[in-house]
Amino acid sequence: MKPAPFEYCRADTLDEALDLMAEFGSDAAVLAGGMSLGPMLNMRLARPAAIVDVNPVDDLSGIRLVDDALETGALCRQADALDSALVRDEVPLLSQALPFVGHFQTRNRGTLGGSVCHADPSAEIPLALATLGGDVILRQRGRTRAVAANSFFGGIFTTVREPDELVTALRWPRSKPWTGYAFDEIAQRHGDFAIGAAAAVATVAPDGNLAALSLGLGGIEDRPVLAGLAGFVGVPATARTASEAAALAAERADPMEDPRASAAYRHQLVRVLGARVLERAFERAGARQC
């Protein structure tokens, strides 16, 4: 179980990385933390001609506030984001999602950008980004663009990233007042990819009615999806609303079926997890008003 031969290319600067991406295009695989790429290389399921190691590129790391967003460099290690007070304060949903990501040892190396690029449909970081309406920042030689997370994922292990593009950062909308965040998932074991995951963002007006809400679902369909729950704006933020909203989300979901779980079970997880995270988000939104 050893990787097939490849050319190793170490980029020391962002420009070098972009030059290598331009040179190899789809023949290259970008090596960040290697937590997903590594196993695929070892099993020879991925056979790139070249590996572009971007780990030395300083421009790709860091956590910083940029306007109304928190920007995390693509190479930001999951462990660093988990430890970051800035992330905790500004993007509580990500802080809540990160403990579910892999394990202590994989978070030490695994990156936020790598998880988003890998686009596993049940991964937590893409779900958090999509639920918050964040952006993925992509660079190629001569061009930078921001793609909304909700249009970034194209299906299982598929994104709109061009072969010569590099994800350089993720932009996370900063937490808002009157707003609560909650994340939960069901997996057979701790640290496994979720069978189903749910993330909720709810803004509750002073009158106790919902001003906005968003429910993201992971592991249910082939990419993170947002349940259309606009109809619940103006409705009281109660446990009953949470379960009604989750039931509607379940009704509209079109779940996958695989050896771990049937579509019916995933429907059920949307109901259970959806209600759970919405209710928690409602409570937290309420708590943030005091």
Add this chain to the structure above:
Amino acid sequence: MLRIEPGARHRVAVTVNGRRYSGFAEARTLLSDFLRHELKLFGTHVGCEHGVCGACTVTIDGRAVRSCLHFAVQADGAEIGTVEGLARDGVLTPLQEAFRRRHALQCGFCTPGILVSATQFLETNPDPTEDEVREMLSGHICRCTGYEGIVRAILDVAGNAP
């Protein structure tokens, strides 16, 4: 920029447990294989080569990571810590002692990775709860002990044993 052609052998210099080593690796050589078969440091074990079992865990620049998901050429210039570096001058660390006292190992094959992980974990979280210890251990598979002795040993060292 550094480019290494497929099949080319590249000199890799690393510091392992404070001692300088160098050897040759191909672009694709896993760090776990480099440590074991090139540097002959057999204390680090290989159990799955896809990042699940944790047996190959070493520290790179102070952080516990899977050496089977790391290429040797990436580690050029890095500070690596392995199980061989825990005890100094034949004196076991408190954690190693606790593993022995708590019967936290049976076959001992997974133990090097767990010791390396737990040592770094306790540096970042010196006073963990049992749940936190178990969460950290979820990145390792031990088939012998049922984890009970391992949890107790780590909590012993953290001073939190019941």
Add this chain to the structure above:
Amino acid sequence: MTAGGRWVGAPVPRKEDEALVTGRARFIDDMEPVPGIRHAALLRSPHAHAEILSIDVSRAAAHPGVYGVLTGADIAAATRPIPSAVRVPIDYYPMAAGKVRYAGEPVALVAAEDRYVAEDALELIEVEYRPLPPVIDLKAAMNDASPLLHEAVGSNVAHHRTFRYGDPDKAFEEADRVVRLDWTFPRYSSTPVETYGAVAQFEPAPDRYTIWSNFQGPFILHALMCGALEVPGNRLRLITAPQSGGSFGIKQGIFPYLVLLAAASRLLGMPLKWIEDRLEHLVGSSSASNREDAVEAAFRDDGTLTGLRFFNTVDVGAYIRAPEPASVYRMHSASNGAYGVGNISVENRLVTTNRLPIGLNRGYGGPQFFFALERAMEAGARALGLDIAEIRRRNFIPKDAFPYRAPAGSLYDAGDYEAGLDKALDLADYASLRAERGRAREEGRLFGIGLATAVEPSGSNMAYVTLAQTPEERARAGGRSGGLGTCTISIDPSGSVTVKTVSTPAGQGHATVAAQIVADALGLTPDDIEVVTEVDTLTSAWSLASGNYANRFASVVIGAIGDAARRVADKVRAIAAEDLEVAMEDIELADGAARIVGVPEKSLPFRRVAAKTHWHPAGLPEGMAPGVFETAIVSPPELGPPDDRDRVASAVTFGFICDLAAVEIDPGTGKVDVRKYVSVHDVGNVLNPLIVEGQIVGGFAHGVGGALLEEMVYDADGNPLSGTLADYLCVTAPEMPRLIIGHVDTPSPHTALGSKGMGDGCSMLAPVAIANAVADALGREDIDPPLTLNKVWDLVADGGGAG
């Protein structure tokens, strides 16, 4: 109860540990025992069932760094098929020739300068297959219309025998109540963290092989390997690595690979090393059997169990690999479990399918057997309106009945099963648990309690597997009995002691326990004693039962250690007696000295007395042989041959286990939360409580895995779906329930120190105890492990609910 002695019975920390925690311990992949080793990799079949039309190895052979390529046809031409105890025409070679019968079966071998290059070359081998219809469904496989794995057998049912003890038909006719259960038992494996590994070297003139590996025994398989390689035993030298990274039975299944590597070493003319990778392990090593079993139990209204009928249908996989069909016979002669029932019938069918061949795995046949018996006891209790503890209490073999001859021949050595049950109920606070269940049900929650009991056979009779043959076939084959244990203790000219246990442990602490026993016998400390546990078939005192399986260390091997230690002690005492001018009876060995009982100042250092056997033979007592090199070989006298009514004493000791599980099920997600788990053990006298507890918790982890998580899944086409450790779900630390352990230990009269073997433990009972609790919570009996989220939720959604 602990065994007497200064060291035996004490929680002595392990001798093994220091090397293991510092990274100094050596495992097979650390070894380069001969120069010039090349590295082997295996091409494996992607098909479950296919004809091999052609193999073109020319591109692989020409690849730079490749030293040779072999196919199954090459191996078949150079070896003989590996037989089993089932006399059917199945030609089992370690590499497929002509036809592949499971996905993952080896079809070609590459030897190269390193593993990377070997794997590159595997991709250059071109195999043309003609796919055949896969045989995966166990029941359909028995159908006359099913495609066949082995055409010459004429059926996929490779073995079929029925046994009858007492008068089961009458018991069922007269029963007040009969319960019947049918279920599917999953295929799972203990997946040691260290995979298979071996180095094989062939040397000519005369042809001989040396193989270093992490093979665990039983060394009866050495004889089969010799047969396959066509060499006498003294030309197949098996050497085990100093340490083995876990086995749990699985590393028995390496032996065909040893034949393969030996033959390949000869054909290619170079020593070969092969380290199995994890993907290979999960599709190509070994596992326990999946089964489609049924049980019928006859009861009187008062709960007395009067009859049992077992219908066992075992998926052996693609070949019957020795020692199969032993998995279905290991528990056979204890088919009454812990109960006094005398009327039993057993029907065994072994069926070949396009899955990986099965073999030893922790509990070997026990998890499957006790699932039948203990589900039936619990279903019987519910059917009769009896308490689950009470129905067991009424049926236990009473404590004054030991030694107890079971209907199928086992001789149970000692026990107090009722006390064990009471201890479990006490530790679980059973009355409170029942009250909690009552409250939970009033609130509409799914809460259940399950019990299970087991006898734990230890120290196998090597003859039990011949139950697969009829009494007539056995008679023709010649007698078989026994299970030898061996130990050698030597003293070198410096007077220090070395013990060779030949027991190939994989974490069970044999070196520590052996040192404790010998330290007590010789008046030394465990630190004074070096213990070598590995086997070298050219230099060790070994026999066909040698190895590490069936809990044989504390039931058989310690007998040999004790015997050898006693002989050494007697010799040292005799020398000291003469030197101190007293009778031998007046000499005791203690505190590193041979001294006169009651006059401790009259003493000689142990080392000096012992060394005298080398330095001064003429000064020894008259007639005494010089040197100390004592080998003891024991075979427990209880282990006789099977009789003409298929009764056999299959093991030396029978421990007892009583487990209680309480679970709550989340109706929203199907998650089974093990709220309480108690396990009470009778291991006889405890030799080292640290190690005993470690074995119990470790076995529990395997049982929890089997109950809740672990399964080697194949799809309908025979593709393995559990081929990575992200898909095969080993238990990790957060999933482990807390285990409450208790002991009611009755010393065994069959062993030197009163101990019983005890390594299987909860691995045999956790699947059924948890299934019983889930059945109780859901109020239904159709419970098939593993009880994964989706499966349990389906049961809940299907209307399950205590009512």
